[in-house]
Amino acid sequence: MKRNFIIRNIIIAVLVIAIIVGVSVYFIYKNAREYEVEKVSTYNYFVLKKDNLSGVIDRSGNTIVDANYDDVIIPNPEKALFVCYEGDNTKVLNERKEEILTDYQDVEPIRLQNISSDLMYEKSVLRYEQDGKFGLINFEGKRITKPIYESIEGLPYKEGELLVKQDGKYGVINIKGNNLVDIKYDQITVDGYYTPENNYKFAGYIVSNTTDEGYRYGYINYDGKLLLEPEYNQLSRVIGIADNQNAYIICAKNGQYGVMKNDEELIPNEYQSIDYDESNKLFTIEKSKKFGIANLEGNVIVPTEYSQIDITGIYLYAKNAQGTTVYNSDGTQANIDTNIAILNTSNEKYKIRIDNRDGTKYGVINKDGEQIIEEKYSYIEYLFDNYFIASNEQSKLGVIDDHDNFKIELDNDALQKIDGTNVIQASTTADSMTKLYSKDMTEVCEMMNANVEVRNNYIKISNDTETRYFDKDGKELKNTEVYPNNTLFAKKENDKWGFTDKSGNTVVEAKYDKVTEFNEYGFAGVRLNGKWGVVNSKGEEVLAPTYTLNEETEPYFIGKYYQVKYGFGEVYYADANNTQETQTTIEEATEPIDQTTNETTNIKTDVVQNTTINVTANTTNNEITTE
Numbered sequence: 001m002k003r004n005f006i007i008r009n010i011i012i013a014v015l016v017i018a019i020i021v022g023v024s025v026y027f028i029y030k031n032a033r034e035y036e037v038e039k040v041s042t043y044n045y046f047v048l049k050k051d052n053l054s055g056v057i058d059r060s061g062n063t064i065v066d067a068n069y070d071d072v073i074i075p076n077p078e079k080a081l082f083v084c085y086e087g088d089n090t091k092v093l094n095e096r097k098e099e100i101l102t103d104y105q106d107v108e109p110i111r112l113q114n115i116s117s118d119l120m121y122e123k124s125v126l127r128y129e130q131d132g133k134f135g136l137i138n139f140e141g142k143r144i145t146k147p148i149y150e151s152i153e154g155l156p157y158k159e160g161e162l163l164v165k166q167d168g169k170y171g172v173i174n175i176k177g178n179n180l181v182d183i184k185y186d187q188i189t190v191d192g193y194y195t196p197e198n199n200y201k202f203a204g205y206i207v208s209n210t211t212d213e214g215y216r217y218g219y220i221n222y223d224g225k226l227l228l229e230p231e232y233n234q235l236s237r238v239i240g241i242a243d244n245q246n247a248y249i250i251c252a253k254n255g256q257y258g259v260m261k262n263d264e265e266l267i268p269n270e271y272q273s274i275d276y277d278e279s280n281k282l283f284t285i286e287k288s289k290k291f292g293i294a295n296l297e298g299n300v301i302v303p304t305e306y307s308q309i310d311i312t313g314i315y316l317y318a319k320n321a322q323g324t325t326v327y328n329s330d331g332t333q334a335n336i337d338t339n340i341a342i343l344n345t346s347n348e349k350y351k352i353r354i355d356n357r358d359g360t361k362y363g364v365i366n367k368d369g370e371q372i373i374e375e376k377y378s379y380i381e382y383l384f385d386n387y388f389i390a391s392n393e394q395s396k397l398g399v400i401d402d403h404d405n406f407k408i409e410l411d412n413d414a415l416q417k418i419d420g421t422n423v424i425q426a427s428t429t430a431d432s433m434t435k436l437y438s439k440d441m442t443e444v445c446e447m448m449n450a451n452v453e454v455r456n457n458y459i460k461i462s463n464d465t466e467t468r469y470f471d472k473d474g475k476e477l478k479n480t481e482v483y484p485n486n487t488l489f490a491k492k493e494n495d496k497w498g499f500t501d502k503s504g505n506t507v508v509e510a511k512y513d514k515v516t517e518f519n520e521y522g523f524a525g526v527r528l529n530g531k532w533g534v535v536n537s538k539g540e541e542v543l544a545p546t547y548t549l550n551e552e553t554e555p556y557f558i559g560k561y562y563q564v565k566y567g568f569g570e571v572y573y574a575d576a577n578n579t580q581e582t583q584t585t586i587e588e589a590t591e592p593i594d595q596t597t598n599e600t601t602n603i604k605t606d607v608v609q610n611t612t613i614n615v616t617a618n619t620t621n622n623e624i625t626t627e
Contacts, residue, residue, distance in 0.1 A: 033224060035174040037160040038123040043077040045095075046558060047572040056082050057573060059521045061542075061559015064095055075109040075121035081139050083109055083126075092126075101141050104128035113156040117569040122159065125175045127152045136162075136177055144177040157190045157200040172205065180224055186210050191219075191237035195244065202244040206235055219249055219260075227263040240278035241296070248296075250274050259283060259298065266298040277311045279344065280329040284309055291318070293331065301331025313343035313352070345382035350402065352380050364388065364402065373404045383417050383424070387441065399424060399441060407441035418452070421472035423459060425452055436461060438474025445470065451553075458482050462554070464514065466492070479517055486518045487537055499524070499539055507539040516554045523557040534560055546576055 048055040048067050055067030056074065064080075065072065071085040080095035090108060092101045101107050106129040109121040125136050125144060135147035150165040160175050164183060171183030181188060185207040193203040205220040209230045218230030219237070227247070228235070234252040238259075241248050249260045251269070258269035267274065273286040283294040285304060292304030293316060302309070306318040306325075315334055316327040326334040336342075342365070343352040353363045355375040363375035373380070379391035386402040390410060398410035408415070412426040412435075422439040434450035436459070437443055449463045458477055459470045467490070469477040479489045480502055488499040488507055498510035516525040522537035526545060533545035534557045543560040556563040561573035 033174070033178065033180060035160045035176050035178075037175075038076065040076060040078050040119060040123065045074050045077050045080060045082070046561075047072050047074060048561060049564075049572045049574050054084075054572070057558060057561060058095075059558065061521075061523070061561060065093055065097060073109050073121065075126070076123040076139070077119075079139060083107065101126070101128075101137065103141065104137060105130055107137070110152065110154050110162065112159055113154040115157070115159065118571050120568065120570060122154065122162075122175060136175070144175075145173070155188075155190060157192070157194075157203065163188060181205055181207065181220055185230070187215070191239065191247070193237055193239045193247070195242060198244070204237065204247055206237075217251070219247065219251075221247055221262070228260060238276045240276055241281070248276075250276070259294075261298075266296075267294055271304075280311060280314065280316075282311065282316075282329060284311070293327070295331070302327055312341040313354075315342060347382060347384075350382060350388075352382065362390075372402055373400070384422060385439075389415055397426070399437075408437060418454060418459060420454060421459060421474075423470060423472065423474045434461070436470060436474065438470075440474075442474070444474050444476060467517075483517055485520075488518055488524070488539060490515045490517050490524070497526075499535070508535060512545075516556075519556060519558075521558050523559065525555050525557055525562075532562070 044059055045064065046057050046059075048057045048063065048065075050067035053067045054069050054072040055063060056065035056072060058064050065082055065084065069084040069086050073083045073085075075081065075083065081100070082093045084091050084093055090106055091099050092107050094100050108127050110125065110127050112120050112122065125138055127134050128137055128147065130147035133147040134149045134152045136144035136152065138144060148166060150168075151163075152165075153163045155161040155163045155172055161180060162173050162175065164171055164173050166183045169184050170186065170188050171179060172181035172188060173179055187208045189206045190200065191204045191206055192200075194200055195202065202222045204222050204227075206217055207220055207230055208215045208217045210216075214233075216230045217232045217235035218226065219228040219235060220226050228249065228251065232251040232253050233255065234250075234257075236250050238248040238250060246262055248266070250257060251260060252258075253269045255272075256269040257271045257274045258265065259267035259274060267283065267285065271285045271287050272289070273284075275284045276282075277284065281296050282301075283296075285292050285294050285300070287304045289307075290304045291306045291309045292300055293302035293309065294300050302316060302318060306320050308319045310317040310319075314329055315336065316329065317338060318325045318327060324338040326336050326338055328334045337357070339356040341354040341356070343354070345351060349367055350372075351365050351367070353365045353371070353375060355361045355363070360378070361375035362377045362380035363371060364373035364380060366372050373388075377390045378393055378395065379389075381389040383389055383399065387407060388400050388402070389397060390400045391397050392410045395413075396410045397412045397415040398406060399408035399415070401407055408424065408426060411428070413429045415424065415426045417423070418425050424437040424441070425434065426437065427434045432449050434445075434447055434452065435443055436445040436452075445461055445468055447461055447463055447466070447468070450461050451463065453460045457472070459472065460482075461468050461470070467479075469479065469482045471477055480486075483489065488501060491498055491500045491504075491506075491510065493510040496510040497512045497515040498506060499508040499515070500506050512526040512528050513530075514527040518524045518537055523542065524535050526533050526535055526541075528545040530548065531545040532547040532549050532555055534542040536542050547555070547562060549555050549562065558573055561575050563571050564574050565571050
């Protein structure tokens with residue numbers, strides 16, 4: 001009895017130890033894969049260019065590093081670490097112009113791939129070289145990896161992850177130096193899966209190796225698990241399926257396509273082609289040049305016996321020699337005229353109904369199928385609430401409500417809901433007029449030759465003579481509301497501009513032709529006789545109007561230097577000493593990239609404009625391809 005008791009206790013102890021070890025290994029593995037991308041909340045340093053040479057200024061416009069270098073890169077503008085290039089030599093300086101990280105050779109920043117931003121480099125790690133091999137260090141000079149890699153590059157889309165090469169093979173490590181994908185593949189790419197909440201966090205990896213027959217592809221999920229061995233001729237993730245934990249993968253083997261859900265077969269590899277329709281969550285499958293439909297569970301709901309299947313809105317139009325059969329998205333036959341198409345909208349109360357019997361005409365039905373707007377428009381698109389964009393036969397655009405009442409007359413050449421707001425922007429080409437309408441379709445602004453921009457919490461509309469601000473529902477804002485931390489504000493008097501304090505007292509007399517508001521660094525641009533200068537937050541002229549810049553944009557200043565954008569979001573600051581080549585680039589200078597979200601949104605480009613509109617397949621939430 002006692003012996004059995006001892007044995008039982010030993011077994012229990014072994015099981016407990018095994019569980020503890022297993023849990024510990026799991027958490028060690030998870031912790032090794034976790035990493036945190038450093039955020040930039042404050043920009044303290046900026047690249048300066050003079051006479052095609054580079055240096056550094058701080059947020060007050062003071063020169064930190066003289067412009068003596070061929071190029072300067074600031075990987076993290078919050079930190080005083082500047083990688084300076086001079087011929088074939090590279091040195092890293094701090095804010096005191098002292099050379100740092102001297103224990104390492106050829107220290108360089110790591111460029112992010114497929115990312116357009118003014119933050120284009122890894123913000124916490126650097127690459128160094130030793131004896132032809134590369135390793136990682138952090139900004140403080142602590143070594144993260146030994147110099148064991150033939151190359152270290154940014155992994156496309158995934159900041160914080162690095163593509164490394166060793167012994168001719170590729171793998172992925174994170175900025176902590178831990179392996180995410182084993183180094184044993186000839187190629188590695190990111191599958192492109194994206195969500196607004198998590199960006200590319202849940203994107204997996206498509207890996208490949210070379211064989212005698214060519215490349216063979218496999219798949220590793222975001223958590224590092226090999227789901228598919230590299231044995232497929234082609235492979236791609238269906239990125240239109242919003243599922244962070246499950247990857248739907250279309251893959252081909254010996255010319256035959258199928259679909260895998262993670263590592264489980266959903267649709268067997270027996271089809272000539274497979275395409276995914278995001279709006280109805282269906283696969284169009286092809287076998288022996290005949291088409292059918294399968295759903296997300298892998299069930300064939302329309303047999304592969306049709307010469308063509310078009311998915312338009314909520315219906316599937318299947319054609320063969322006998323004619324066209326219309327199916328619902330669940331595979332049941334629909335009792336509807338084949339010339340009728342119905343499109344879902346983002347509001348379940350409304351559907352767009354399209355009648356192609358006598359020319360293409362658009363109308364609206366409710367969720368019960370009752371007609372609420374007859375088919376008489378050349379185009380209809382759902383906006384929000386009970387509003388719709390509509391177009392007439394002259395391709396003029398306006399807004400109607402769900403009772404077919406005109407809220408904005410059909411006399412605009414372009415019209416759109418400004419992204420991220422409830423404000424409508426409409427424009428007419430003949431007079432270059434832009435109008436803004438509030439959430440309730442009341443006109444709130446009219447301006448010629450206007451430029452419209454969306455910031456974090458407001459809309460800015462401006463031209464050469466005026467600037468106005470609105471919240472995201474179309475309520476007009478004062479500049480004191482838009483810039484609550486400023487002490488001085490632009491004020492127009494008798495067609496001239498100056499600055500007042502919050503109480504309206506004049507601090508800088510109205511003597512300029514145009515001014516900008518003060519930016520977060522305490523500088524504003526002032527224009528007189530076609531030239532721009534700078535004033536500081538005390539109202540003092542830092543630089544008299546000197547620069548001839550693009551008349552259509554408002555320059556952005558730090559001290560006496562103005563911002564220049566030169567592609568892919570990168571910026572530098574310059575003064576009048578630049579060459580004519582640089583001055584040409586300056587014509588592209590615009591408002592700065594927003595330094596909270598690291599992006600700016602210029603929505604002047606028209607989304608809906610006078611055009612011939614044709615309904616095509618693969619529509620989602622009433623998104624219609626135009627030609």
